[in-house]
Amino acid sequence: MGVSFKLETRNGPPAEPPCDRAWGSVIGAGHRVLVLATAALLVAGCGGGSSSSFGAGETPGGIVRALKAHGLPIGQVTVFDASTDPAHLLGRAGYYTGKAAFRDTRVKKSLDPTDFGAGGGVELFADAGEAKRRVGFNRSLATSRATFDEYNYRRGRVYLRISTELTPAQARQYEVVLNELK
Numbered sequence: 001m002g003v004s005f006k007l008e009t010r011n012g013p014p015a016e017p018p019c020d021r022a023w024g025s026v027i028g029a030g031h032r033v034l035v036l037a038t039a040a041l042l043v044a045g046c047g048g049g050s051s052s053s054f055g056a057g058e059t060p061g062g063i064v065r066a067l068k069a070h071g072l073p074i075g076q077v078t079v080f081d082a083s084t085d086p087a088h089l090l091g092r093a094g095y096y097t098g099k100a101a102f103r104d105t106r107v108k109k110s111l112d113p114t115d116f117g118a119g120g121g122v123e124l125f126a127d128a129g130e131a132k133r134r135v136g137f138n139r140s141l142a143t144s145r146a147t148f149d150e151y152n153y154r155r156g157r158v159y160l161r162i163s164t165e166l167t168p169a170q171a172r173q174y175e176v177v178l179n180e181l182k
Contacts, residue, residue, distance in 0.1 A: 052156050054157060055124055055155070055156045059124070060100035060123070064100050067178070070180065073105040074102045074105070075105045077103075096130075096134070099121065101119075101121040102119050104163065104170075106170060116150060116163055119165075120174065123159040125157045125159065131156070132154060138152060150163060151166070160175070
């Protein structure tokens with residue numbers, strides 16, 4: 001049992017709505033809203049690459065191995081724990097839950113391989129919001145001090161930091177691969 005309605009016009013008789021009878025039905029409209037809302041939630045939930053849960057169940061070392069398996073020139077890898085993290089932030093509330101640094105073999109300078117300046121690093125967070133806050137914080141530091149300048153890429157819980165010893169095109173390769181990881 002559908003309910004029909006007519007549109008009032010200022011200059012003349014009522015007009016039929018500009019859609020078919022089913023779209024003018026109150027019950028039909030309610031179902032359409034429910035179907036559209038359900039479809040939107042399904043699409044948002046199946047977003048793959050942009051999922052805020054990306055990185056859940058992963059380790060920083062595992063993410064670096066996946067980057068390398070996709071052909072990126074990664075050499076030495078250092079995985080940190082709370083006692084070896086040079087920044088002493090690993091495991092602290094609001095900071096990363098895991099961290100790894102790696103050497104990109106294209107970086108020719110003799111840099112400490114535990115420093116992101118030798119290639120890059122992965123910081124893993126408890127949730128995407130914490131990762132996003134960390135990216136914002138590091139970007140604000142980069143605008144005030146050149147020593148903090150780096151390429152920053154985030155996907156879900158994973159924050160990928162790449163050295164400016166690499167060209168923008170070389171750094172972009174990391175972003176592309178990060179977004180291709182499953």
